[in-house]
Amino acid sequence: MIDPFKFLADLLTIRLLGLDVTQSLGGALHFFIEDTAKIFFLLALIVFVIGLFRSMMSPERVRKLIGGKRRIVAYPAAVGLGAVTPFCSCSSIPLFIGFLEAGIPLGVTMSFLIASPMINEIAVIILASSIGLEFAVLYVVTGLTVGLIGGLLIDGMKLERYVEDYVWKIHMGEAALPEHPESWAERAAYAWGEVKSILKRLWLYVFIGIGIGAFLHGYVPQEFFTQYASADNPFAVPLAVLMGIPLYGSATSVIPVAEALLAKGVPVGTVLALMMSIAALSLPEVIMLKQVIKPQLIAIFVGILAVAFIFVGYGFNFIFS
Template identity: 60%
Template sequence: MFALFTRLADLTTYSLLGLDPGSRLAEAVHFFIEDTTKIFVLLVVVVFVMALFRSVLSPERVRRSLEGRSRGLGYVLAVTLGAVTPFCSCSSVPLFIGFLEAGIPLGVTMAFLITSPLVNEVAVVILASVVGWKLTVVYVATGLGVGLAGGILIDRLHLERWVEGYVWNIRLGAVAIPDGALGGRARIRSAWGEVRDIVGRIWLYVLIGIGIGAALHGYVPEDFLARVAGPANPFAVPIAVLMGLPLYSNATGIIPVAEALLAKGVPVGTTLAFMMSVVALSLPEFIMLRKVLKPAMLVFLAVFLSLSFVVVGLLLNALFV
């Protein structure tokens, strides 16, 4: 199925533009055209399908599905729902308050919020089309594991004191997340509206990511990346995580960069650690969560996620030698 995008890139790069197949420019242009067409087509299709799904599984229904569950089942449901309900940063605060005021434990709530940006169902489909299902399954399992571990650790350390006091004083139902019933046509209109909204918000990040990936693919020598981020450098994984901290992108936008890094021989663990750092340690998400979390909790989250990504990267590098 994806061969169509390769043929389109071949036609545009070599026939229409007349570029030399062996040149660095041709490699970069071919990468850019193929990934741009493939990612945006998949983006529209997957966002539309998942928007239809989310019109049934709304934030309020997610909250109700977690309410009253045992802690063990709550953790499993939290990371699972976090993986299939990637609500945007603007939903983080009402979701957080809604979960806690419904009596859902803080650890279960945080497990959901950690997993949601890491495991994005749109990005999962695109990632699978780029690097294959084997690495995609590894990425998903890793994201679920980090979310689960984070929630359990927060629960065991009893970090409720690092939640802003006003959150605990909100009465049940005071912060209701709308859960309106929609008919079939209304759901389709809503889904297309979500496509326009999401694609409209992230298209620039996606193009920037593809552009960076194309530059890496066409112009950065393999021996340079091998020296900086290859298995011979014992500090490659921590450096990759630190490099991801100041950057901001959603999972979809960073996939072309990860694809180019893997193609240049950067180890799997180093690449995925960098990808997770960019996605999960985003400044906008932390700014939103500051409204409900004290600085100590934000620092804890940043340290926990950074260390988790380093450990994951080192383990995956050891496994995928």
């Protein structure tokens, strides 16, 4: 079966420019062209399909599905819905307020907020096509587990006192969530609007991610990663988590970097830890959360996730060693 993205990269790199893909420039450019075509095509297609789904799954409906459930049901529901409803940052604050106003425990709410940015179904599908189904499944299962455990820990520590006081006084009328379309024509228009909105928001970060991946693929020798990022280096995983925190990027934009790192022999656990740190612990997300929770809870939230990602990294490095 012909891979159209590889065919395009071969056509432009080898036939048109006459470059050798086994050399640094040719290999980097081939990687850049193939991944750019693949990721943007899949991104547009998947966002449109998911947009149709999201037009039927409004934030208000998510709130109702989780609200009123016993904890044993609420936690799996929260992480599951977080995985399939990747609401943007602008929706996170009214969702947070709405969940608490509906009587949903803080831990359940935090489970949703952990899972939603980290397990992005768009990224998962692109992960499966770019890197492999096994890695995509590992990413999803690990992300769900981290979301579940993180929420349970926050719930068990009874940290409601670290939610900003005004949040408890707000009624949903003051944090109204947008109504979603009903007819299929409106849903299609909504989905196309999602495609344009997400591409507009992500295109630069995707290009940056692909550029970094192409540079790593073409110019950084295998020996560098063997020396500094191998499973034998005990500091590789914590360093990957720390490097991910200040970086801003979606799970989608970091896929080309993960692809290049895996190709260079960086262990699976280290790559997973980096991806999750970038997706769930970016500084913009932390700044956004500061509007509704106090610094103490933010520190606990970041600490729990950072430790969880480090354990994930070490665990998978051990399993796959």
